[in-house]
Amino acid sequence: MTGTTPGTTPGTPSLLRAMNDRAALDLLLVHGPLSRTRIGRLTGLSKPTASQLLARLEARGLVVATGTATGRPGPNAQLYAINPRAAHAAGLDVTPSRILASVADLSGAVVGSCELPNPGPGTPVVDQVGQALGEAVRTAGLQLADVHRLVIATPGSFDPRTGVLRYADHLPGWHSPTLLEELAAALPMPVEYENDVNLAAVAEQRLGAARGHGDFVLLWNEEGLGAALVIGGRLHRGWTGGAGEVGFLPVPGRPLVRHVTRENSGGYQELAGVEVLPGLAAALGIEMPGAVPRVRGAFDAAAEVAAAVALLERAAAEPVGPHLRLLESYATALATGLASLVAVLDPEIVVLSGAVTAAGGDLLRELIEAELGDLAPSRPRLVAGEVRERPVLRGALESALTATRDEVFDTSR
Structure with a gap:
């Protein structure tokens, strides 16, 4: 039956117990250790029922007693928490x-x-x-x-x-x-x-800037450009799983210098990928912070990202003259491809993630948002990703x- 737990019948005590158990466990995940009284209040269960629930979960090894609540009149209340080793x-x-x-x-x-x-x-x-x-x-x-x-x-x-x-x-x-x-x-x-x-995007949806948003685009910028599309709270993967492979997206214009050839690259990657930054910097008379070594005839992608991050961090710290023009040029390139996604999907927000865009700070984000406002019919709010430490692994x-x-x-x- 739709909406029931396997092996249960709607309205039976076993189903109601399972539903109450799950509600209590979810509350413990959100709030941390809670007392029996607090769990009862949050779930609407009576004290005896809440006590039975906790005893049942403790017997299953899903919750553990973890100290007592202090600082209130009367006996200290026993606290319960998720058993992390379950x-x-x-x-x-x-x-x-x-x-x-x-x-x-x-x-x-x-x-x-x-x-x-x-x-x-x-x-x-x-x-x-x-x-x-x-x-x-x-x-x-x-x-x-x-x-x-x-x-x-x-x-x-x-x-x-x-x-x-x-x-x-x-x-x-x-x-x-x-x-x-x-x-x-x-x-x-x-x-x-x-x-x-x-x-x-999953990490941002659960823990970061996209919490509470059902429709958003995440634009990723590190070794390559990519996007995640979340519609109605769910990832949209496409027929072959290729939704969001925006590096292939045809866009007008080309970077000033294309110094590396990448397999399966497309217009947007060539216009706004990390590999264009040395050319943009050179055209403005800006020296790159470090050389990007070649490995087996190709560029070292990690070193390439590190050099781009250092360049954008320096430009964001001193946003005048050539540094400001660098940020403006790069913002225009990023907004050009992003405008196509925004025009088709009309998202509530766009999350900018990945080390390269993050290095440009709030100024680069504001420049992209202003440029996007001139290119796209809708004007979603651009926000910086909040999950900065290994967001892919966290997701x-x-x-x-x-x-x-x-x-x-x-x-x-």
Whole structure:
């Protein structure tokens, strides 16, 4: 029956208990430790019913007694909190240069992490994933079997029809048509896959600037330009998973200097990607903060981003003369592609995320917003992303935690 928990009948005591249990657990996640009286007040349950609920959840290992409330008349009230060790979830953030892995407990606290260089196509992907996840689990003092779910973030997306990674030719070794089956066979927990920029949007939606907003666009700007589209509170992925691959978006104009060729790049990437900043700076007589070394004949993407971040931070700190013109030129380039997204989707807000745009600070954001106002019929508010520390990885953890909580918080099972 629609809207019921499997194995229950609408209106039965078991269903009502499960609903009350979930409501109490969600309150503990939001508010932290609560007393029986406070839980009863927030849920509308009587004191005896709230006491039975807490006893039931404590017996299942989902809540623990955690001290007492002080500073009020009468006996100190016992406080209860989510048992953080009741379950764990993991996330991986994979790029061509490195793999980040983290494990979070049921409360959302990160308890183990690691960062490994991406060894490239010479090492099987299953081994790469296993090594990174295993190290993060080890630092958390856990076993792989303790992880209930894993979410892996990659550039591009896995085509839901074929299971093959698309839009990410620069991630070698990840394009085997049997890769997902190999990972499923090698790992002891359910595994989900999601585009990296989509997961940055999940982080902002759950924890950051997009909380409470049902329709928004997130524009990501680091090694590449990408977008996440959230409509009615849900990610829009598209037929092949390629919605938001805005680097391919045709736009008018070209950068002053195109100093690097990227596979699968398009007009917007060539106009406003990180690779255009050295040319913009050179045209204005600004020296780049650092040289970008070549690796195997190609530019080092991480060094390229670091140099761009330093350049924009310096320009934002001294926004006069050539520095101001640099910010204005870059804002125009970014707004040119963004205008197409805004014209089609008419979002409530646009979240600017990624280290490159963030380096330009509020001034760059205001310049983009002003330029966008002249280019697009609607004028959404532009906001800076608030999840600054590894937003893609945080989004992977949040996605894995949501599914894990749905499973372990269902006391009707």
